């Protein structure tokens with residue numbers, strides 16, 4: 001059956017989610033290192049994130065040259081990576097208030113736990129940056145693609161929650177888009 005697709009969100013016109021794209025003003029540069037398998041995943045939560053802000057960029061995590069170039073350009077003093085490990089510190093120290101920090105660049109790995117582990121460990125340059133985890137993340141709202149661990153947020157939720165803690169961002173535009181994307185998946189992806 002022939003279907004027309006929206007040129008922006010690339011969903012079929014009748015389930016276009018562009019009405020849910022409400023651009024936000026963020027000052028942090030967000031770099032999402034995406035595992036190639038995640039890019040092809042129909043339920044990727046990252047696919048439309050760049051439409052919310054030009055400060056959100058998605059990088060192919062397996063493109064070593066681009067990853068190395070980018071990481072070499074970032075300062076260790078003002079760059080944070082969300083990667084829970086024994087040395088990471090909580091990004092959400094005080095809930096509902098912005099952490100006192102100098103974070104200008106936020107690095108997030110998009111993939112399963114094992115994909116994230118391999119991406120992080122295959123490139124020693126990720127180790128240069130201070131790593132963070134969440135102490136009390138909100139309950140994840142990903143209803144149709146269950147995370148393997150209850151406290152694991154989808155990448156979209158993790159970015160929104162990080163920005164809330166770093167710069168006091170209102171998460172609602174992110175979560176509204178997420179809700180609309182999930183409605184689309186529920187209706188159209190079996």
Ligand SMILES: [Zn+2]
Pocket residue numbers: 006007008009010011016017018019
């Ligand atoms: Zn659209």
